[in-house]
Amino acid sequence: MARSSSKDAQDLFRALWSAYAATPTNLKIIDLYVMFAVFTALIQVVYMALVGSFPFNSFLSGVLSCVGTAVLAVCLRIQVNKENKEFKDLAPERAFADFVLCNLVLHLVIMNFLG
Amino acid sequence: MARYLGGLLVLLFAASICGAVTIPGPVSDAHRSAASELFDGSFSSLEEAYEALRVFEILAIGNKPDVSATACKKVVENLGSSSPVKDLFYALKVNGILKCKVNADVFKDIAVRLKATVTDASTLVDMYYSIGSLVLIKDQVSDVDVLLADADGTFHSIKALSQSDGRWRYSSDNPESSTYAAGLALEALAGVISLASSEIDLSRVKTVKNDILKLFDSIEKYDDGTFYFDEKFVGGSEHQGSLSTTSSVVRGVIAFTSVISGKVNLPGDKVLGLAKFFLGIGIPGDAKDFFNQVESLALLENNRVSIPLVLSLPETVYSLSKRDQLKVRVNTVLGSASPPLTVKLVRAFRSDAKDSVIIESKELQYDKSNGIHVLEVFPDNVDVGTYVFVFEIVLHDSAGEKVFATGGQIHVPIYVTGIIEVSNAEIAVLDSDLGSVETQKKLDLAGNVVVELSANHLQKLRFSFQLKTPHGHAFKPHQAFFKLKHETKHEHIFVVGNTGKKFEIVLDFLGLVEKFYYLSGRYDIELTVGDAVMENSFLRPLGHVDLELPEAPEKAARLPPLPVDPYLRYGPKAEIAHIFRAPEKRPPQNLSLTFLSLILLPFIGFLVGLLRLGVNLKNFPSSAAPAAYAILFHLGIAAVLLLYVLFWLKLDLFTTLKTVGLLGVFLMFVGHRILSHLASTSSKLKSA
Incomplete structure (x- = not known):
């Protein structure tokens, strides 16, 4: 029973992976970027858990920078995905321009808050 | 020291009297x-x-x-x-x-x-x-x-x-x-x-x-x-x-x-x-x-x-111990000599008893060389005290009465001072119930002898002395104070009352324990006797008494704070110690550096992932103008990010915002150019 369930799980993951392999490369790049941002944020959280939250604003700005940019990247991914009919009329270049602008504004605030 | 202070007191009194002369x-x-x-x-x-x-x-x-x-x-x-x-x-x-x-x-x-x-x-x-x-x-x-x-x-x-x-x-x-x-x-x-x-x-x-x-x-x-x-x-x-x-x-x-x-x-x-x-x-x-x-x-x-x-007196204090002369000056208002005249002392009386006339109609001798009128023989019956002398100016030339205004009878306050004899000073500790004398000591208040006494709360302290004027009358000074001062600087002042000839104060410690705040220990005793007409006013220590008082009960009044010494107000202020916030504990540097390098790991992962995906720059425009715009676009983003770093390091918000505004306009221009170029090529591809 147990063996079959682990095998099932393996099958499930394999199916998922193969399905994901069909994703367009540009979406994969964005996924990679999101993963990068999330992991960076996690490392900072771990660091804070270890040494305490003394320059709290610095910690916040570091983590929020990562989380914010990840959220923006997810937004970009939604808009760029061709299967989302909602954004059919929106050119991916326009979505990228939004992404760049939002990132710049976000980081201006982050830098101001960094102290 | 005490005598010196006493002398100073007299001087001050004399000065204030001279200042208060009405003429x-x-x-x-x-x-x-x-x-x-x-x-x-x-x-x-x-x-x-x-x-x-x-x-x-x-x-x-x-x-x-x-x-x-x-x-x-x-x-x-x-x-x-x-x-x-x-x-x-x-x-x-x-x-x-x-x-x-x-x-x-x-x-x-x-x-x-x-x-x-x-x-x-x-x-x-x-x-x-x-x-x-x-x-x-x-x-x-x-x-x-x-x-x-x-x-x-x-x-x-x-x-x-x-x-x-x-x-x-x-x-x-x-x-x-x-x-x-x-x-x-x-x-x-x-x-x-x-x-x-x-x-x-x-x-x-x-x-x-x-x-x-x-x-x-x-x-x-x-x-x-x-x-x-x-x-x-x-x-x-x-x-x-x-x-x-x-x-x-x-x-x-x-x-x-x-x-x-x-x-x-x-x-x-x-x-x-x-x-x-x-x-x-x-x-x-x-x-x-x-x-x-x-x-x-x-x-x-x-x-x-x-x-x-104008009739004026160089001094309105007459000292019985010095026996100098009472001088009167008569001048015109600008201080020049008066016409020949005689000053008459019509009468003199104690300022507190108008009918007690001590001198009556005496003529003052004229001292030609100094231009002053002198009362040569001061009557012997005048004792220390404050008096009012009534003078009258009599012009020799009767026709002058119409020319000169002499002012009739002129009242002048005169202070007659002298040395007061202090005698029979005695300090004793008594047993309260029987009144029997436990220790008794004679004191010579003119000398510097001090006494040492000890007493408990069941006993009494009695102090007495006598004051006599040069004429042997009892003298009652303005001030007669008996002061007890504890080691802790708490002091208690008592007025020494007089009964007829004798000044006496009896301190019943049983009734005073509360006033003394149950403070046992050594009390210094000080006596002040002073008066305007007393030339030997004094303030001197008498010694000390060791008091044994009972323990303070629960409900006893708390010891009041000592009055602040007024001289301290002008002294240097206490130094102000600034309290700074203690710096936060920082983590060891190695740990922070380790995490800095850890931060790089996801980035490397990101790059590796990109390579694995086979990312390429094939879409980069090949023709000259769009390529230039593309490069400028990336440079613009890099410039904004660099500006952010500078903002973090040293710039202020206003400079940053201004520069960001300029860079933003540039970035929008080139970004719009390159992205619209890319969009047009991709749409062309699609339609094709």
Whole structure:
């Protein structure tokens, strides 16, 4: 029973992976970027858990920078995905321009808050 | 030390007594040095210059600052031009003292102008200045015609401004009457009389005499016989103080009485009271006040009404131990010698008992060499205390009674001091219930012996002594204090009461434990005996007593905080210690660096992932213009990010925002270009 369930799980993951392999490369790049941002944020959280939250604003700005940019990247991914009919009329270049602008504004605030 | 302090006390008392004497002395050298300081030779107007010169002239000050050159220059300037009458008036006054070189024709021109002003003038002040100026010209130059043709009319027009109470109005359309104006008017009237070409109607002069008498009815008075004039109304634009008002009246009355033939019968005590008023001011700090005071005194010194004589005492303290003489000085107000006279001591009595006359009618001997009157033999029956001596001035020449104002009987407070004998001082500790003496010690309060005692709360402390005057009477001083001072600086002061001849204080410690806050330990004892007439007032330590008091019960009153020493207020303040926030604990540096490198791991993962995905730059535009835009776009983003780093490191928000705005515009331009190019190519691909 147990063996079959682990095998099932393996099958499930394999199916998922193969399905994901069909994703367009540009979406994969964005996924990679999101993963990068999330992991960076996690490392900072771990660091804070270890040494305490003394320059709290610095910690916040570091983590929020990562989380914010990840959220923006997810937004970009939604808009760029061709299967989302909602954004059919929106050119991916326009979505990228939004992404760049939002990132710049976000980081201006982050830098101001960094102290 | 204690004796020294006691002596100091006596000195202070003596000083305060001397300061409180009601009879001020005549003008002295203190006035002269004050004048030299006050009038330092700098003046902004001729009025000030005149005041300074006049004060120097009256007080006969030798080393005055030489102002004649500058002042004369100003005088000539003012006399030549058509300056206002007031300036002319003071220019002539200064000229009267300095005798500047002025062309005689100038005086003639001025005289003509002034005469015209006199007939046209509508206000009292204008008349005062123009008539005064004419009088001054008359005194200074002989061959100028200054006589008034219509003196009667001028006299009448000034007199028309007078009020029924002897005061004057400044002009006919001003209903307010003023005492100061009365002084000006009287001086102007005196000027008119001396300038008149024909005799003024005697009846008119008589009415003015009556006005003067009425004016003196409104004189104000202090209780000590000082008289002065003051303005009745307050709030007028030209309100004058009582000093300038009084001196204006004095100037006017004396000028008027010196030009008329008869005598004005002013009461001598009022004239003396005026002199007292001017002398009582002391030394004014203001130049104008100083001038008013000194000039009025100079006028009183030599006038036709009555010349006040001032009786003053160099010292109002007579010491029985020194046995010196009681001296009395009689001078005129400016301090010059009086006519031959005798000072009589009418009587003397204790200030607290009017009918206890100790001396009666004694004549003081005149010491010619020093010019003072001396009471040579001080009566033996006078004990220490405060007395009132009543003096009377008797002029040798009986005709002088009309010329001089002596003021009748003059009351002077005199302090007779002496050494008080302190005897039978005794300090003892008694048992409370039986009253039996446990320890008893005699004390010599004149010496420095101190005692050491010990007592508990069931015992009593008794301290007693006797005070005797030089005549053997019991003496009751102003102060007799017994002080206990604990080691902790808490002190308790008791008044030593007297029973007949003996001063005694009994401290029952049982009743005092609460007052002492149950503080056991060593108490220092101090005794203060002091009085204004006691030459040997003292404050001395008597020793100490070790007190054993019971433990304080729960509910006992708390020990009050010690009063703050007033001298500490002026000392250095306690240093202020600043409290800073302790710096936060920082993690070890290695840990932080490790995590810095850990942060790089996802980034490397990101790059590796990109490689694995086979990312390429094939979509990068190949033609020149879009490629340039693409490069510029990336450079622009890089520039903004670099600016952010700079913002974090050193720039402020405003510079950053400005630069971001510029870069943003550039970025939008190139971004729009490259992205629209990319979009168009991809749409072309799609359509193709």
